Amino acid sequence: MVVPPDAAAFAVLGPLEEAIAGRQKELHAAKAALSAFTEIYTETRRKEEPPLTLLTGGELINRSLAAAVAACRTELLTAQPGGGRPPHALGEALERDLRLLGRGVRQQTIYQHTVRSHQATMSYIEQITDAGAEVRTLSEVFERMIICDRRVAFIPVSEERSVAALQVRHPALVRLLAQFFDNAWARSIPVHADSPSMRSSPTVTSDVQRAILLAVVSGETDDSIARRLGMSRRSVAEHIRKVSQRLGSSSRAQLGYLLATSGLLDPDGPAQTET
CATH class of the missing domain: 1.10.10.10 (Winged helix-like DNA-binding domain superfamily/Winged helix DNA-binding domain)
Incomplete structure (x- = not known):
């Protein structure tokens, strides 16, 4: 007896399709279970992370900073004392900041007023503000500070910032540092890099x-x-x-x-x- 191709295909492929559909349901169920375990693991690891970590040496500091900034999802707050920054540092910061801003991360930076007469820094500021960043200045910035998503902060241990830094994860301390930043931000003056009058108002x-x-x-x-x-x-x-x-x-x-x-x-x- 000759069987039509369609009927033969249904007879042969039907069980296979049912088996595949069943395996897909098992796959989705496994993914859901693993996702729940991942959330539990992440939360447990977060609680296990030390509230304060001393980072010594420029390489370790830079690596830890880069990892925290790359993991930013909503907000990056930075305070940068010391006036104008060297071109190589600005180049590295520009590449990083444009990536963050492209992901929709909000960025607020406080510099000192003296950067307004520093051409390289103003050029950098113009590029990041065009991409959506906000920059303001004060006559004196309390200290260098980087805060990622108000969950982890980095502050220097001494005046020689490349020697050692403190990574802060304790919620109360991070909240306190963020409040310092917010108070300074409220007192600072916005920078509009494309407005010459704002450079020396x-x-x-x-x-x-x-x-x-x-x-x-x-x-x-x-x-x-x-x-x-x-x-x-x-x-x-x-x-x-x-x-x-x-x-x-x-x-x-x-x-x-x-x-x-x-x-x-x-x-x-x-x-x-x-x-």
Whole structure:
């Protein structure tokens, strides 16, 4: 008896298709079970991770930072003191940041006002803000800080940032660091890299000058002020020289006294000098 091809195909392939469908159901069930186990494992591992980890050496610090930043899913917060950054560091940061922004990660960065006169840093800022990042500046940034998804943070252990860093995972400490960042962000001034007026606005100039003069009153040296504000020692000395001429000061001690009594540092009387 001759059997039509369609009937023969149904007779032969039907059981195979049923078997495949059954195996697919088993596969989906196994995936669902493994997914549940994966979530449990991830949560358990997260709880097992130490709240504080000391990272020593530039290689380990950079590797840990790169892994945490690459794992960012929603938000990256960074505070970058020290003024303008070297071109090689900006190049590495640009590549990383554009990838993050392309994934929809929100990025907020705080620099010091002095980056507004640093061409390489401003070029980098223009590119990342075009891609959706937000950048603001303050006269003084408290310390370098990187916070990923408000779950893990990195802070330096000493002034020599490449020597050692602390990786923070304790929820309370990360929340505290994020609050420091949020408070600084609220006080900072937005940077619009395509707007020349924002590079040296009166507010920015006044903030920098007041920070320098307050440091003079406190007895800081030019070198100390320059390091803290992320600017050159020559720029600090020039600011101080102009104020000294304006007040008729003949010594550093006299300048500190005159600044403290002249009203230049009062909130209602911004300390501004001609540039």
